[in-house]
Amino acid sequence: MDLSPDRTQREQGQSAQAQAYAYLLAEIRSGRLEGGTHVVADRIASTLGISRMPVREAIRQLSSEGFMTIRSNRGAVVTALGTEEIGELYEMRAVLEGFAMRLVTTHIDRQGLDEADIALTRLDRARENVDWFITAHDQFHDAFLDYCPRPRLVAEIRRIRRATEPYLRMTLKVSSTAGQNTTDEHRELLSAIRSGNPSIAETAMREHVLRTDVEELVFRGA
Incomplete structure (x- = not known):
C-alpha cells in the first residue's frame, strides 16, 4: 500500500474537493444559492474549514456540469436559467x-x-x-x-x-x-x-x- 506523503496529500485534496462540491451542489439544488449569486471561494473555504484550492476545483467541476458559470469579470456565479x-x-x-x-x-x-x-x-x-x-x-x-x-x-x-x-x-x-x-x-x-x-x-x-x-x-x- 502506498502511504507516501504525496498520496496522502492528494487524497486529502480530493476529499476536500468532494466536500466542497457536495456542499455547493446542495446549496444550489435547495435554492439557498439562487441563480446569479456570486460565489466567493474564500468564504466557502472558511465555512467548510478547508483551503481555497479544493473549493476552486469544485467550482470548476460545477461549471463543467452547468450549475455554475465562471466569468472573467465577476468570478463564479450560480447559473441562472430562463x-x-x-x-x-x-x-x-x-x-x-x-x-x-x-x-x-x-x-x-x-x-x-x-x-x-x-x-x-x-x-x-x-x-x-x-x-x-x-x-x-x-x-x-x-x-x-x-x-x-x-x-x-x-x-x-x-x-x-x-x-x-x-x-x-x-x-x-x-x-x-x-x-x-x-x-x-x-x-x-x-x-x-x-x-x-x-x-x-x-x-x-x-x-x-x-x-x-x-x-x-x-x-x-x-
Missing part, C-alpha cells in the same frame, strides 16, 4: 428518460416495482412538505432508473433533474396547486411500466415529463 432554457431541459429529459423507461421495462423486477410503489405512497403523503416531496419524487424515478442498463444515460437524466430542481422547489413553495395531481400522474406512470410494454412505458414517461408547465415555474434570481 424559461426557454428550462423548457429545453425538460424536453431533453423527456426524450432521455422516455428512452430509459423503454430499456427499464425489460430489466426491472418485482423489488424495483415495489420500491416505486413505496415511493409513490411517500409522495402522496409529502405534498405539504417541499423537502419530503422532492425526496420522494426522486426516489420514485430512481426506483426505475436503477434498472436502466445505460449508466451515462442515467447520469445525464439525473443531472438535468438537479438543474431544474431549484425552480421546481420555489414553485412548490409559493403555489397551492403545484403537485396537486402528481400522485395520480405517477400512479399512471407506474402502471405503464408494470405493463412491460416498452413503447407504452416510453410514451408515458415522455408525456409525464412534458406535462410540467414551464411557464408557471418561479424564476427567482434568473
Whole structure:
C-alpha cells in the first residue's frame, strides 16, 4: 500500500474537493444559492474549514456540469436559467428518460416495482412538505432508473433533474396547486411500466415529463 506523503496529500485534496462540491451542489439544488449569486471561494473555504484550492476545483467541476458559470469579470456565479432554457431541459429529459423507461421495462423486477410503489405512497403523503416531496419524487424515478442498463444515460437524466430542481422547489413553495395531481400522474406512470410494454412505458414517461408547465415555474434570481 502506498502511504507516501504525496498520496496522502492528494487524497486529502480530493476529499476536500468532494466536500466542497457536495456542499455547493446542495446549496444550489435547495435554492439557498439562487441563480446569479456570486460565489466567493474564500468564504466557502472558511465555512467548510478547508483551503481555497479544493473549493476552486469544485467550482470548476460545477461549471463543467452547468450549475455554475465562471466569468472573467465577476468570478463564479450560480447559473441562472430562463424559461426557454428550462423548457429545453425538460424536453431533453423527456426524450432521455422516455428512452430509459423503454430499456427499464425489460430489466426491472418485482423489488424495483415495489420500491416505486413505496415511493409513490411517500409522495402522496409529502405534498405539504417541499423537502419530503422532492425526496420522494426522486426516489420514485430512481426506483426505475436503477434498472436502466445505460449508466451515462442515467447520469445525464439525473443531472438535468438537479438543474431544474431549484425552480421546481420555489414553485412548490409559493403555489397551492403545484403537485396537486402528481400522485395520480405517477400512479399512471407506474402502471405503464408494470405493463412491460416498452413503447407504452416510453410514451408515458415522455408525456409525464412534458406535462410540467414551464411557464408557471418561479424564476427567482434568473
